[in-house]
Amino acid sequence: MKRWSLVAFSLAALGSVPVRAASNDVAFTPSREDFPNPERGFYRAGGSDLAQTDRAFFDRVFADGYRLVYARVDLSRFRTTPISAAYLAAMDQGFQAARSAGVKLIVRAVYNYPQGETGYQAAQDAALPIVLGHLAQLKPLLARNVGVIAYVQAGFIGAWGEWHTSSNDLTTTATRARIRDAILDAVPADRFVQFRYPPDLDHWTAPVMPSLGQTLAGGLRTGFHNDCFLASQTDVGTFPEEAEPREKLQARMANLTALAPFGGETCNPADDLGAISRSDCADVVRESARYHLTYLNADYYRGLFHDRWKSQGCLDEVSRRMGYRLVLTGARVAPEARRGSALRVDVTVSNEGWARIYNRRTVEVVLVRKIDRKAYRIPVDADPRSWLPGVTATTPLRVPLPPTMEPGVYDIALALPDPAKELAHDPRYAIRFANADAPVRNQRWAPIVGAYFVGLKVTVR
Known part of the structure; x- marks a missing residue:
């Protein structure tokens, strides 16, 4: 069964993401910040x-x-x-x-x-x-x-x-x-x-x-x-x-x-x-x-x-390094997609921690429309518990776009929320990627969403 979550955020809350030239792949900057994360x-x-x-x-x-x-x-x-x-x-x-x-x-x-x-x-x-x-x-x-x-x-x-x-x-x-x-x-x-x-x-x-x-x-x-x-x-x-x-x-x-x-x-x-x-x-x-x-x-x-x-x-x-420490090292997406179809997003993740994630964890692709910051949180079939320490691997994410999704240009973010019903929408329980904000590439951690904007966009028609 397909499940989508539509959430509206204000521009002031999410912050404005500048328009950039079309691109279907991007690199990332790792962070050495010692920030807290759940269960580790x-x-x-x-x-x-x-x-x-x-x-x-x-x-x-x-x-x-x-x-x-x-x-x-x-x-x-x-x-x-x-x-x-x-x-x-x-x-x-x-x-x-x-x-x-x-x-x-x-x-x-x-x-x-x-x-x-x-x-x-x-x-x-x-x-x-x-x-x-x-x-x-x-x-x-x-x-x-x-x-x-x-x-x-x-x-x-x-x-x-x-x-x-x-x-x-x-x-x-x-x-x-x-x-x-x-x-x-x-x-x-x-x-x-x-x-x-x-x-x-x-x-x-x-x-x-x-x-x-x-x-x-x-x-x-x-x-x-x-x-x-x-x-x-x-x-x-x-x-x-x-x-x-x-x-x-x-x-x-x-x-x-x-x-x-x-x-x-x-x-x-x-x-x-x-x-x-x-x-x-x-x-x-x-x-x-x-x-x-x-x-x-x-x-x-x-x-x-x-x-x-x-x-x-x-x-x-x-x-x-205790537990997991997940670093995004690359991402790729097709520049266009149609409503009701599957959008493919490839993400490359390096686990620089000493351990893997042990408890179940949801993976979501968050699509935020530029003109009004309307957001769709779409769960995908991926298991981050398999992202092993010391390993860098690319995971293809198949993102089912709702047929009723409004057309437009969407910024793409990646989220790892807690699967528990009462915690799923609490960003304090979301896993933060160990990546630095890079404004020039439109990459940043959004704490109110509990997601990392990867600096890619897709036009949904």
Whole structure:
């Protein structure tokens, strides 16, 4: 079914785009600006509980340039009982506050959050029937708010929800698998769930990783989060002590993170006896590329890591390259088209980030008539999740022009809005291309539209 969206904008709002000589192809200027984009980058932690996080906090996070927030779901008072209706309602309000502020969430449900280096040993989680019951209660809430969920960290089991030190024997192989399946069922099917330990992920994806095509079709939903990234040879117990199995598992996780999202935080190397941290710029750039780093805690253990990256001159690069970074390098269009026909627009995109887009994303061609700035937003059949890091590729876009479209000369823009119904027309959730404005070529980012004008025009007859 063809779908078109007609939106009228004033000339004052969109700005005047000068008339230029007819041309059917154009080049672009990349930008080095470190601008925020959805579902990637440094994240901020949202306090002790999503149910107690208000709009003011999310607004401050957005104003400071962050687009991801770690959202803890504190189930400590429900270790032996169902989740109360009041708490579920408060969680819903937390999701709404994030949506209103323009940010997305990394969600983890936990039964404890111990402080200090030894408190985790006495941490309490819940019995298996309670865990499964809580997941059933959370399922409709997660479905209702999936638009503002970037990723889900598995949680529930053990200290900090990190799948170790369970007080209810939840870490057996069979129980891990049962809780994994219940989490994957509770989380909407188009969201990844990240797990803490590589041996689990290796076992679940053995012997052969899915292909990219299989992953895009929903054949893989389990990703990896590392809460001691770069902290020691083993990342403080994340990987084995012995060199050979460690290197094998690291290679497997590098392959997995090409398909599924990877993120987390650094931690205290002192937690690992004889640790040698990898805190130099060469370390973070090399390993972020290897593991396709998408997000990282902006605040935790800054002294040894973030501050060192700043002093050595790579912090800005880390910030820019986490996740995807899409740069338009070329575009071509036929100078004329007829209403009711298909207009072809070829766009060449280079992904200069360390990772790909992991969640579904709509591609739209926006056509804006010069004489009155009337705009048509036309979805096209393209999947930007396949724009891989380090790859430059040309994607042909077939743009079905409405038969009722008014004739005229149209400027062409490209948009990557969020597919969620409630976010699709919110430009704060649109992906911005990493291209500089070039007025002489009529190229610019239009923030009120959430689209980049590519400097091409087409005459519709």
